[in-house]
Amino acid sequence: xxxxxxxxxxxxxxxxxxxxxxxxxxxxxxxxxxxxxxxxxxxxxxxxxxxxxxxxxxxxxxxxxxxxxxxxxxxxxxxxxxxxxxxxxxxxxxxxxxxxxxxxxxxxxxxxxxxxxxxxxxxxxxxxxxxxxxxxxxxxxxxxxxxxxxxxxxxxxxxxxxxxxxxxxxxxxxxxxxxxxxxxxxxxxxxxxxxxxxxxxxxxxxxxxxxxxxxxxxxxxxxxxxxxxxxxxxxxxxxxxxxxxxxxxxxxxxxxxxxxxxxxxxxxxxxxxxxxxxxxxxxxxxxxxxxxxxxxxxxxxxxxxxxxxxxxxxxxxxxxxxxxxxxxxxxxxxxxxxxxxx
Numbered sequence: 170x171x172x173x174x175x176x177x178x179x180x181x182x183x184x185x186x187x188x189x190x191x192x193x194x195x196x197x198x199x200x201x202x203x204x205x206x207x208x209x210x211x212x213x214x215x216x217x218x219x220x221x222x223x224x225x226x227x228x229x230x231x232x233x234x235x236x237x238x239x240x241x242x243x244x245x246x247x248x249x250x251x252x253x254x255x256x257x258x259x260x261x262x263x264x265x266x267x268x269x270x271x272x273x274x275x276x277x278x279x280x281x282x283x284x285x286x287x288x289x290x291x292x293x294x295x296x297x298x299x300x301x302x303x304x305x306x307x308x309x310x311x312x313x314x315x316x317x318x319x320x321x322x323x324x325x326x327x328x329x330x331x332x333x334x335x336x337x338x339x340x341x342x343x344x345x346x347x348x349x350x351x352x353x354x355x356x357x358x359x360x361x362x363x364x365x366x367x368x369x370x371x372x373x374x375x376x377x378x379x380x381x382x383x384x385x386x387x388x389x390x391x392x393x394x395x396x397x398x399x400x401x402x403x404x405x406x407x408x409x410x411x412x413x414x415x416x417x418x419x420x421x422x423x424x425x426x427x428x429x430x431x432x433x434x435x436x437x438x439x440x441x442x443x444x445x446x447x448x449x450x451x452x453x454x455x456x457x458x459x460x461x462x463x464x465x466x467x468x469x470x471x472x473x474x475x476x477x478x479x480x481x482x483x484x485x486x487x488x489x490x491x492x493x494x495x496x497x498x499x500x501x502x503x504x505x506x507x508x509x510x511x
Contacts, residue, residue: 293345
């Protein structure tokens, strides 16, 4: 990035303040000064501008330092800057509109779709939301597979039967606002990091569902790589002497049962051994401060018990279920608030 002019600096400060209001709502101007290191006048000007635009409002709350005296704090307006978070999956599309405070406003859902119907139904859902929700701030679409957010392309999604799909352009033909394309697991990892009370320096989230995926987060930034294939752990080859990937081996074990509950202990033991091997390799590759295991498979109590008994590394723990639509919407906000390319 070149020399920063006053206009760009104002925008950087505005997004920083908006992010802190969203994360700490309600929050006073004085607290924002302390958090940002910006001057009182700068904070006041940004706050007044956001109030005029009806993005935030003044909320009177209990003063945490002086009993009996109300404190003027800033909060996000309930209708401010709505964001649509869409999650694509096999035969199903879900969409939830959230306000900027990430509170749900409206939910949409389409099920029983064939792969060739997914794109048309996604665009139809987008048109319906644009009719229902005026002033939409942005649309974020989470896709299982290799996604390139910078180019707005789904490079490859085995689950959706998509390849080299310029999905961002398809949506921009309908919507002139901000459009963001993300990988589902990576968006969940960002939300996991956002919700962590004590944010670690680095996090690896390993998704264990019908397939295997991963995401590496460093200081609130997710690693995508040049073409979006970073951390696609399922695509790594199992050995140097064969073509089988970690995911095909994993799926071969999983296909023996209709669902996880029907899997025999011997099969779960095989899955556990594979997961532990992958964890060990990931620790060598990324050396993350924390690693979280996430997904439908690790919700199986038997698999959890086997993994625990076999001995998980000290930096590894289980993550509970998160709202994928919320994760998709948050991925857009995270990109907007931390954007460095002005």
